[in-house]
Amino acid sequence: MKILGLLLFLISNSFVFSQEIPKSGKSIKDFVPNNWKIYDQAEGDLNKDKKPDVVLIIEEKNPEKIQENSLLGSPTLNLNPRYLLILFKTSNGYDLVEINKTFLPSENDEESPCLFDPLSEGGIDIKNGVFTLSLNYWMSCGSWYTSTNHYRFRYQKNNFELIGFDAQEFHRASGEMSAVSINFSTKKMSITTGGNMFGEDADGNEIEIEEKTEWKTFKIDTLQNLNSLKTPMEWEFMGYFI
Numbered sequence: 001m002k003i004l005g006l007l008l009f010l011i012s013n014s015f016v017f018s019q020e021i022p023k024s025g026k027s028i029k030d031f032v033p034n035n036w037k038i039y040d041q042a043e044g045d046l047n048k049d050k051k052p053d054v055v056l057i058i059e060e061k062n063p064e065k066i067q068e069n070s071l072l073g074s075p076t077l078n079l080n081p082r083y084l085l086i087l088f089k090t091s092n093g094y095d096l097v098e099i100n101k102t103f104l105p106s107e108n109d110e111e112s113p114c115l116f117d118p119l120s121e122g123g124i125d126i127k128n129g130v131f132t133l134s135l136n137y138w139m140s141c142g143s144w145y146t147s148t149n150h151y152r153f154r155y156q157k158n159n160f161e162l163i164g165f166d167a168q169e170f171h172r173a174s175g176e177m178s179a180v181s182i183n184f185s186t187k188k189m190s191i192t193t194g195g196n197m198f199g200e201d202a203d204g205n206e207i208e209i210e211e212k213t214e215w216k217t218f219k220i221d222t223l224q225n226l227n228s229l230k231t232p233m234e235w236e237f238m239g240y241f242i
Helices: 002-018
Strands: 036-044 053-060 066-068 076-078 082-090 093-100 123-127 130-137 145-156 159-171 176-183 188-196 212-217
Touching: 053 123, 130 159
Parallel strands: 036 123
Antiparallel strands: 036 053, 053 082, 066 076, 082 093, 123 130, 130 145, 145 159, 159 176, 176 188, 188 212
16 A cells, blocks of 8 residues: 555656746746647837846646536636746757746636637737736626726846736726726826727717816836736736736
8 A cells, every 4th residue: 555655656747747837948848848839929129138038928738627618608618727927048059047936817707708818819928028818808798898908017126026917997888988008117106088989979979079188197016927826817906906
């Protein structure tokens, strides 16, 4: 029994270790475990060494994490997890410098089966040393509102700190729009209300747009980073869930 238990322990641990993501690799594929796939990737210099670094989204391919749904929304729910990886380019390949296993939503949500994949109209981008993660929220039932959130990260102080957050929201029936833009570096934010996506209402009457923007300043001692952010819209800041 002791030998059998030891064998089971070694087998289970070898399986766990086989799923670990290496600290370095010669190619991007080296960071994708078995039964996972690359969902999205972006390239650009993130640490000012003029080398093409990589932000990578990988997704598990486990059929047991695809569930049937008898409620409204998609007939099946893909609950396979997604990880966000950041790789710095080196002379020998790549180094894994950051990994977040909780912030990215799965394709579907068990509690909100009408929610479309937030990454299908979102994704990742690198520009001027800043990488942006965009999540789009759109529901086929339960809400008329749709919103897009943009998270902007920059590598500083040995962390990928959240330096900006932008969100736009509109009502699909009325067209009413609002937006917020937060710059954590300058400690300023703008709130825009009164906009409208439509030029006319349902009766064909021209919609009078009274858009206005309010500016605010704020204090913040420590910036959030990719490690401190656990799930989207969990952290409340200045009345907004980020």
